Amino acid sequence: MTERRLVVDHMKLSYEGLFNVSELYALIYEWFKDKGFDTREARNQEHVRPTGKFIELELLPWKKITDYARHVIKINIKMLNIKDAVIEQDGKKVKLNKGKINIVFDGYLDTDYENRWESKPFYFFLRTLFDKFIYRTYSTQYEELLVENVLQLQSTVKSFLNLYQYEYGAMRRPEQLKL
Numbered sequence: 001m002t003e004r005r006l007v008v009d010h011m012k013l014s015y016e017g018l019f020n021v022s023e024l025y026a027l028i029y030e031w032f033k034d035k036g037f038d039t040r041e042a043r044n045q046e047h048v049r050p051t052g053k054f055i056e057l058e059l060l061p062w063k064k065i066t067d068y069a070r071h072v073i074k075i076n077i078k079m080l081n082i083k084d085a086v087i088e089q090d091g092k093k094v095k096l097n098k099g100k101i102n103i104v105f106d107g108y109l110d111t112d113y114e115n116r117w118e119s120k121p122f123y124f125f126l127r128t129l130f131d132k133f134i135y136r137t138y139s140t141q142y143e144e145l146l147v148e149n150v151l152q153l154q155s156t157v158k159s160f161l162n163l164y165q166y167e168y169g170a171m172r173r174p175e176q177l178k179l
Contacts, residue, residue, distance in 0.1 A: 003131075004072075007143045008107030008150045015161040016100040018085060021055070024101075027160050028059070028075070031153055037061040037073070052081035052099060062110075069139070071146045073153065074106040096164070103157065107150045109143055 032039050043058040057077040064070045082099035112127060131139070 003111045005109045005111070005139075005143075006106065007109050007146050008073075008105060011105040011150060011154055013103040013105070013154055013158055013161075014101065015158075017161075017164065018087070018096045018098050019101070019161055019164045021079065021082065021097050024157070024160065025057075028153075028157065031156055032061045035063065035149065037063045037071075052083045053079070055079040055082060065142055065145075068111055068135075069142050070110045071142070071149065072108040072110055073146075073150055074108065075153075076104045076106075078102045101161070103154075105150050105154055107146045109139065109146055111139070 029039060039059060039061040041057070042060045043056060045056045047054040055078070057075075059075040059077075060072060061075075062070050062072045078101070080100040080102070082097050085096050085098040087094045087096055111131065
């Protein structure tokens, strides 16, 4: 059975203001593609409410490091009260979304994900010894790489959202927003 070790636990990111939902999706998927992750969408729900849309997205991308270990990054995105907004910038109308985003990042290191060491008790025993004494230095390196990847992804998303805040939020007066 796959052993899953939690390396990054509930790293949170919150944002409220103007952004573009489709560009946020594209940014995240492009980042995973560039880093060699295979993406899997565990949940994608959208509910329309009187206060605005509620969107919940859970992604479970994974990347094979070796035949024995892989990285899994779990991203849970909740968007609350999403409404359409039209902004006028340089004489052009720009369609954006306005609302609140909560993103939670988790990072897991899966070992023996193909269950090769589970077929016989002796193999399981060897695997335990192997993990404890021989493979520990490699596991530590893989954990550090996973933490670096999660921090980089969070930084990329945060920069993307702060760009909208700077470009559209701080420079605009509330009366210029048309909802």
